Amino acid sequence: MANEGSSSPISEKIYFLVWLELLLLTGATVSIAGMNLGRWGICIALLIAGIKSGLVLSYFMHLKYEKQLRLFKWMVPGVLVLLILFIGLTFFDVVLR
């Protein structure tokens, strides 16, 4: 009864594994930052941040298991695409001015 409706229960083991992955990714991003990869460094850092936020959204925030709010599975990436579009358009202006 308690679990009815909102989302299916996720076992605490999965939460713990997600937490471990988040810690490993944090370690990875810090050690990669120490390597001074220049321009690639920021790309890798943002990629890792993207993966980390994806983990939090899917598991901690239950988006992966959400049955009724299916729309939001698409809205979160939608908003992110919108942001990337904004940044892209801004750079179009900044670079070519």
Added chain:
Amino acid sequence: MIEHKEKIGSKTGMWLFILSEILLFGGLFILYSVYRFKHPLSFHLAAGELNRPLGTLNTIFLITSSLTMAVSISSFKNGKGKSSLVFLAATLLLGFTFLAIKYFEWVEKIYHEIYPNSPRLLERDKGEVLFYGLYYSMTGLHALHVLVGLVVLLIMGVLMVKGKVNEVDFIPLENSGLYWHLVDIIWIFLFPLFYLIR
């Protein structure tokens, strides 16, 4: 049935709020990316002065607080009210530690006379002034969100003890959890952009 729809409505509202928060910080991220593009060297130099170990420690604290939050909610749903409260208290403690570390970082910078419009900072290159302006406004706005999150979670704890949030009506707790995870996600992006560029 009506109650069921109310729950969906409440959660939908929370998600819409989260999306608007993402766009709020998104605007600041656009500013950051443009200024960084224009002043790559100054950003590089200024970021080197931030305390990377403390930033990493804070990331670990916030990620762990997200774990304890998620476990607190799942224990609550499984009827383990007591362990749920323990995990909620752990979340509060970790969030508070995050703020305390952030406070010391800021105090250290201000002690070295680096704060927006300080004479020492204005002597420096324009890019560094912009970097610290963004640093203070973005981490400040984020810290404000952590503070609000802590107050909300504290209220949830009181409501749980009083039985106002219970196994039938736990949506407020779930929504507070969503907010707390959002704060975590924002930090996941702030951390590499400010602490890890050198």
